[in-house]
């Protein structure tokens with residue numbers, strides 16, 4: 037992740053998603069039962085994912101697209117729109133995806149793009165949704181002020197054999213830092229047995 041604070045509408049990517057200055061995050065621990073799978077173009081969702089991993093003591097896996105989105109926000113929106121309209125979701129580099137059978141709870145983190153989960157998370161769900169069968173799931177998102185859109189419905193539709201245990205937690209990018217305690221309260225609920 038870059039030093040620049042990425043939050044806010046129109047946030048720039050560093051041109052290599054958030055990975056220009058470090059390897060993609062892949063933290064796998066023997067015995068861990070919670071995994072956070074996330075995508076972040078400009079760092080906001082990565083900040084949330086880091087908070088979640090530290091707070092829960094969970095493993096983490098960052099989704100990386102084969103072809104990074106452009107640095108420029110508008111150019112990224114244009115590409116994302118084309119992909120969505122053509123339903124040509126971006127290829128992911130998942131050769132090092134952890135063995136999902138280890139985990140009971142999987143948290144999915146992603147930005148909201150066009151009022152739905154960002155295209156790389158959509159691709160993950162299309163490709164690996166079946167492998168989440170029998171697991172407890174919940175998702176968190178960051179957005180620029182327009183909410184989570186149809187995230188909950190997309191998650192339920194693409195993971196029919198999983199149990200979605202909580203409503204999506206979606207927060208506006210500029211409020212990330214001041215809402216950490218609310219996010220932690222949501223994370224607390226992921227540990228419980230309650231289901232929707």
Ligand SMILES: Cc1cc2nc3c(=O)[nH]c(=O)nc-3n(C[C@H](O)[C@H](O)[C@H](O)COP(=O)(O)O)c2cc1C
Pocket residue numbers: 042043044045046047075076077078079080081082109112113114116146147148149150151152178179180181182183208209
């Ligand atoms: C292609 C694209 C589409 C977006 N569409 C929306 C949207 O529909 N609603 C919204 O509130 N924010 C939208 N945003 C803003 C991002 O959701 C928001 O800035 C988010 O925090 C970025 O997360 P990241 O830094 O983890 O990539 C969009 C951003 C991009 C790049």
